[in-house]
Amino acid sequence: RGELVSVVGRYGSGKTSLVNAVLGEMREGGGSAVRLGGSLAYVSQKPWIVSDTLRNNVLFGAPFDPDRYAAALHFASLKADLDSLSRGDATLIGERGCTLSGGQRARVSLARALYSGADVLLLDDILSAVDAHVAAFLFFETLKKHLRGRTVLLITHALHFVQHTDRILLMDSLTLAAQGTFEQLKHHPLLEQ
Structure with missing residues (x-):
């Protein structure tokens, strides 16, 4: 609870499967789902954007709160992007609107998760x-500072960030191979690759 946890491993090691288990999309061998307490927000490695304005993609049906919205845009590093869009956050994005880069799509999805105020954030390779x-800003300013006290599960291949997380989960062959702090795991073969 209240930790920044990194999930690392080779491609195909089970990192996304772990997230799917937390989301209730996958069952353990015994048939029970993995559960986390509190509200949950998920940012997929393939960000989901609806054909609507950027603002509505962030709000996703929630009431507009200007301060919370400004914070979500700031901590998703989207403010500069708004200046480049013809109508700012009123710009239509998605299939019938302005095409966003992969990084912009990921940050819009992150802004949606931040705006939601969820207790637990699952971030799949953002x-x-x-x-x-931008990665350094998102990690140090958003995940480490802004979200301090909230539970964040960060799937990442950016191993230079894992030393700054509270705990590391090392995945291998669809199993949890090891878990602990960076100090405990820094010489583990899966972390050194």
């Missing part, structure tokens, strides 16, 4: 969709 500067 740092790989953005450049190094």
Whole structure:
């Protein structure tokens, strides 16, 4: 609870399967779902955008709160992108609107998760969709500072960030191979690859 947890492993090691189990999409061998307490927000490695305005993609039906909305845009590193869109956050995006880059799509999905105020955030490889500067901002300012005290499960291939997380889950062959702090796991073969 209240930790920033990184989930790492090779491609196909079971990282996304772990997220699917947390989401209730996959059952353990005994048939019970993995459960986390509290409300949950999920940002997929293939971000989901609806054909609507950028603002409505962030709000996703929730009432508009200007302060919370501004914070979501800031901590998703979207403010500069709004300046480049013809109608700012009123710009239509998605299939029938302005085409966003993969990094922009990931950050709109992140802004939606941030705006939701969920207790638990599941973030599936969001740092790989953005450049190094934005990734550092998202990790240190958003995940480490802004979301302090909330539970964040971060699936990542950016191993240089895992030393700054509270706990690491190492996945291998669809199983949890090891878990612990960076200090405990820094010499583990799966973390050194």
